Amino acid sequence: MRTFSILSSEEDTAIMPKHNGKTWRWVYCSIFTLGAFALLLSFASLSKFSTFKSFLVKEEPEGFRNEEMIGMTVKIIIQKIQQEFQSLRDEEQEDESLSAFVLKESAFLADILGLLESVEASLPHKQTTSITTSHPLLKAKKQRQQSGDPADYFLREEIRKYVRIKPNRLKKQNFMGANGTFTSIGHACFDMKEELEEYMDYDIGDICNDDWKLAQRLMVHGCDPLPRRRCFARAPQLYSQPFPISESLWKLPDNRNVRWSQYRCKNFSCLASNTSARKGFFKCADCFNLTHHEMPRWMSLDVSDTSNQTCDFLISDVLQIKPGEIRIGLDFSVGTGTFAARMREHNVTIVSATINLGAPFNEMIALRGLVPLYLTVNQRLPFFDNTLDLIHTTRFLDGWIDFVLLDFVLYDWDRVLRPGGLLWIDSFFCLKQDLDDYLEAFKMLRYKKHMWVVVPKLDKNDDQEVFFSAVLEKPPRPF
Structure with missing residues (x-):
């Protein structure tokens, strides 16, 4: 016969190690957590059975009660685990020798807590208010402090690549103070706390602050879309009706429509002048000079400009590739909308996407009777799949752009471009040593080549840069 010996409480205490009481309490807590989780799974299974039964016999209120019971149980368990977390932290502060055990126990409880939160989120009738209101990034605060990279919070490599900052290849900061491109996924707003709170x-209900420069800095650094909503945008002090469409395309707007601030030029006449203060973005220094600089573009080759005359394509030649098929499109460039104006004359509607990089480009585009789209290069285009006939870009996505970022941009362009649509890469320039890598990015699309040219960029004496232009057609891809 098997016998059992029972130790007295004194003997039992003598055998236990120093911290055995605390250890057994945590073990009991773990057992309770596992038991509660098993009970939760049993409730979930019973709920599914009851819901299926109620579907057969029309007893919906019983299913609702079961779901409510499960939700209450989940919240109670989450509260218990959170209390245990706090207890573990307190015990660790009192006795540092328990640090290793506390770390292991905390990791176990964190896994259980994550499963419970997933179950709570999946409940169809859960309350809108949750016990855990912390942002997911706050859960990884300690990890982010160690790595300094918010992308380390995610596991999938594709989202890690998307979230990571894409540094400028030329290692230079732009005039907005950004040395890279920041993806619009919201995490940047937490790193720009002071700027966001100022913005x-x-x-509420008053006129918005005159802080567009701060807003654009937030956008460029990835804190986008901007959260401010409940105030009225500022308007010009002396607003004048825009010119009729027959005049507005090629006539400088009325200076009374000026409302921007923090620019050197305070009116359109200054912006269009070659002798006044330096105008805006260096890639578009003459964009406001509509008569001499803008009018000839894409209509005739500028033989006096030896730096890029052989890489330009004419609009008439490009439209002849698909006669009558090009109706709507996107121009992703820095400028005042001249490409859209010329295409309008060919009965093609073009939306011009740009931000105000040093000059009021969006205001100018709108006053010309065209449609500006205010977004940064890191944003997903707000168009549905396979809808545009043409995408055009010129002297914007150049040799500064990171190769991974270029992949994201090109795939997004491919998404919105319809089968048979045209991608017009206009005067893309880069270092000669990087040319092959950039060309491979465009070849990756496997588009049909209608026009393709690479020429030296001759405006500098170092002979280190080249121009690349192409007109490519998207294949059908039926499968």
Whole structure:
């Protein structure tokens, strides 16, 4: 016969190690957590059975009660685990020798807590208010402090690549103070706390603060879309009706429509002048000179400009590739909308996407009777799949752009471009040593080549840069 010996409480205490009481309490807590989780799974299974039964016999209220019971149980368990987390932290502060055990126990409880939160999120009738209101990035705060990279919070490599900052290849900061491109996924707003709080410091229902430069800095650094909503945008002090469409395309707007600030030029006449203060973005220094600089573009080759005359294509030649098929499109460039104006004359509607990089490009485009789209290069285009006939870009996505970022941009362009649509890469320039890598990025699309040319960029004496232009057609890809 098997016998059992029972130790007295004194003997039992003598055998236990120093911290055995605390250890057994955590073990009991773990057992309770596992038991509660098993009970939760049993409730979930019973709920599915009851829901299926109620579907057969029309007893929906019983299913609702079961779901409510499961939700309450989940919240109670989550509260218990959170209390245990706090207890573990307190015990660790009192006795540092328990640090290793506390770390292991905390990791176990964190896994259980994550499963419970997933179950709570999947409940169809859960309350809108949750016990855990912390942002997911706050859960990884300690990890982010160690790595300094928010992308380390994610596991999938594709989202890690998307979230990571894409540094400028030329290793230079632009005039906005950004040395890279920041993806618009919201995490940047947490790293720009002071700027975001300054931007959101406004009176509801009042006129918005004149802080467009701060807003654009947030956008460029990835804190986008901007959260401010409940104030009225500023308008010009002396607003004048825009010119009729027959005049507005090629006539400088009325200076009374000026409302921007923090520019050197305070009116359109200054912007269009070659002798006034330096105008805006260096890639578009003459964009406001509509009569001499803008009018000839894409209509005739500028033989006096030896730096790029052989890489330009004419609009008439490009439209002849698909006669009558090009109706709507996107121009992703820095400029005042001249490409859209010329295409309008050919009965083609073009939306011009740009931000105000040093000059009021969006205001100018709108006053010309064209459609500006205010977004950064890191944003996903707000168009549905396979809808545009043409995408055009010139002297914007150049040799500064990171190769991974270029992949994201090109795939997004491919998404919105319809089968048979045209991608017009206009005067893309880069270092000669990087040319093959950039060309491979465009060849990756496997588009049909209608026009393709690479020529030296001759405006500098070092002979280190080249121009690349192409007109490519998207294949059908039926499968």
